[in-house]
Amino acid sequence: MVPNPAYFQELFEYNDWANDRTLGAAAAVSPEQLKRELGNSFGSVHDTLAHITGAEWIWLERWFGRSPAKLPCGSDFVGLDSIIEKLRKVRSDRRHWLGLVSADSLSESASYRNVRGQSCAYPLWQQLTHVVNHSTYHRGQVITLLRQLGNNVVSTDFLLLIDERNERSAAAGLR
Secondary structure (H helix, E strand, C coil): CCCCHHHHHHHHHHHHHHHHHHHHHHHCCCHHHHHCCCCECCECHHHHHHHHHHHHHHHHHHHCCCCCCCCCCHHHCCCHHHHHHHHHHHHHHHHHHHCCCCHHHHHCEEEEECCCCCEEEEEHHHHHHHHHHHHHHHHHHHHHHHHHCCCCCCCCCHHHHHHHHHHHHHHHHHC
């Protein structure tokens, strides 16, 4: 069964919320700690956050019908602020685009060329699901790296977002 557009709007709202929490935790560490090589898939907190950002950007580009030949990497971002700025732009553009996605288009195959130049095609709903899952995986790596650096970490569990929404609604109802 293919989820509806509202499902993906909520899923990406969660993704954005979780990215914000992770970036907030990363902002609490020094620039040296952000770039310290720790032997992770992408080496450092900075490079892993850059990978999340680059991947979210390249998928959005693909959904716009473009197939960039290169994924941005850590050295493409000066520091955490440049990662945050790029991710905010991706978020804004994706939110607008998601508002235009129809239920029928979710089942349709969306084609693109990957960074190796190979032609690929998957139903749009599978690509959308992949992006959130990919970011979740790498956010977990960031949290692990922050722990290794001795820093406080945050949870990005989906139900925490739901709890926050419910608390805001309850507080608004008491006014």
